[in-house]
Amino acid sequence: MAALEAERADATAQVLDLDRAVAGVVEASRDSNADDEHDPEGATIAFERAQAIAVRDRQRSRLREVDAALGRVADGTFGRCERCGCEIAPGRLLARPTSHTCVTCADARR
Template structure:
């Protein structure tokens, strides 16, 4: 892990704004995960009521595909919640806003848009 740099410390106003963004993102993601969990449960229940050899709904889309799609979205939401938890930890320990790749400060504008971001734009682009 990169060393904490004094010039990367967030101002009190920035810390408050980031905490607000993280809290809002957590609320949205938690609600999304709950909705997706209900959707997945409904798909599973619906599939249990149909004949095992009939995997297609009247519109022709596969219930297996829909179930997999919803499960994938749910997994993404759960992963994002874990990323938010890590961001809260970084905020508490003073390393929030420091790029995990290069150790430089992540611009506040990036953090306001992607509050769980661990890298600056340059390092994020290198990973692609």
């Protein structure tokens, strides 16, 4: 499925970019003598680092979801709800190709 492969490539690129961003923030703070707690800029550095790590972790999660969807394509279960076994509506898969449940089962989980 081309959409999933494209999404995988995008997520992978973003994870790599964010890994570099996190490393850059860590390296920048390493070059400073001040610690985050007592440096007026420290809170900003700590915030930037936490922000980059959080975004990277979300992208890693997205990548795991895409890989799981590609696994379902490979084993022939893509497009079937993991809970009830019914077909997932094509519109849902178009909007969210990593969906693993139908709308009914997704709503029931909320």
